[in-house]
Amino acid sequence: xxxxxxxxxxxxxxxxxxxxxxxxxxxxxxxxxxxxxxxxxxxxxxxxxxxxxxxxxxxxxxxxxxxxxxxxxxxxxxxxxxxxxxxxxxxxxxxxxxxxxxxxxxxxxxxxxxxxxxxxxxxxxxxxxxxxxxxxxxxxxxxxxxxxxxxxxxxxxxxxxxxxxxxxxxxxxxxxxxxxxxxxxxxxxxxxxxxxxxxxxxxxxxxxxxxxxxxxxxxxxxxxxxxxxxxxxxxxxxxxxxxxxxxxxxxxxxxxxxxxxxxxxxx
Numbered sequence: 284x285x286x287x288x289x290x291x292x293x294x295x296x297x298x299x300x301x302x303x304x305x306x307x308x309x310x311x312x313x314x315x316x317x318x319x320x321x322x323x324x325x326x327x328x329x330x331x332x333x334x335x336x337x338x339x340x341x342x343x344x345x346x347x348x349x350x351x352x353x354x355x356x357x358x359x360x361x362x363x364x365x366x367x368x369x370x371x372x373x374x375x376x377x378x379x380x381x382x383x384x385x386x387x388x389x390x391x392x393x394x395x396x397x398x399x400x401x402x403x404x405x406x407x408x409x410x411x412x413x414x415x416x417x418x419x420x421x422x423x424x425x426x427x428x429x430x431x432x433x434x435x436x437x438x439x440x441x442x443x444x445x446x447x448x449x450x451x452x453x454x455x456x457x458x459x460x461x462x463x464x465x466x467x468x469x470x471x472x473x474x475x476x477x478x479x480x481x482x483x484x485x486x487x488x489x490x491x492x493x494x495x496x497x498x499x500x501x502x503x504x505x506x507x508x509x510x511x512x513x514x515x516x517x518x519x520x521x522x523x524x525x526x527x528x529x530x531x532x533x534x535x536x537x538x539x540x541x542x543x544x545x546x547x548x549x550x
Contacts, residue, residue, distance in 0.1 A: 290377075291377050292373075292378045293318065293319050296321070298322060303415075307381060307415065310440070319351075320362045322356075323355060327397055328396065332361075334361050363401045364408075377411050378412040380415065382415045382463075385418070388460075388478070391483070398414050402459075411458070417462070417463040418462070420465075462523070472520075473522060475526075480510075482505060487501050
């Protein structure tokens with residue numbers, strides 16, 4: 284039935300029943316075989332954590348009468364490691380992560396995001412990947428928005444995914460990071476951007492519990508600067524941002540930085 288179709292491993296750190304994931308699944312299945320594997324609960328902002336000090340369980344779940352998938356008691360990176368190496372439905376041609384409820388822009392957030400971590404993890408198994416995230420009302424970060432919220436975005440994301448399946452993925456490209464403004468349409472302009480350094484400034488907020496004991500809540504406020512050509516600038520202008528994220532974290536021979544490092548090895 285699917286012999287001539289490409290295979291996609293679909294995940295999202297918002298969980299197996301997240302609206303963005305299910306809306307994207309419905310669009311992707313129009314042209315590809317799609318297998319879902321996600322953390323069994325929301326695992327946002329955990330980065331590329333890998334579970335190495337406790338057991339991991341996997342269950343096949345009926346998400347709706349027409350959709351099933353695998354949930355894993357681990358991180359988003361765990362989901363990809365399991366999916367690419369243990370699922371009998373593989374091998375997979377592409378990993379797709381999203382649609383995440385909330386933006387994943389700037390290097391700081393990309394390294395924090397579970398959605399981006401899933402895409403990044405795929406690169407270490409030489410599988411191309413693309414991550415989709417969307418600006419939503421902050422009240423929807425940890426609850427379920429309506430299906431209509433992701434309707435247009437899912438169609439655009441599916442079109443991009445189909446194009447990626449047809450292209451040769453560059454060797455140094457770890458994954459493609461796509462961020463959508465709220466209410467994006469086919470007419471929304473698209474920009475190829477670089478990752479800004481930081482989007483949110485996190486600080487611990489001191490609060491009191493009902494017993495008047497101290498506790499801390501970590502939250503972040505957006506930065507005021509939007510560097511020219513960055514993903515932050517594109518979203519501020521209500522453009523779709525497409526950022527290539529490379530797998531090579533080296534300095535690539537920048538003279539000034541290497542001159543500084545050479546001092547460390549001088550006798």
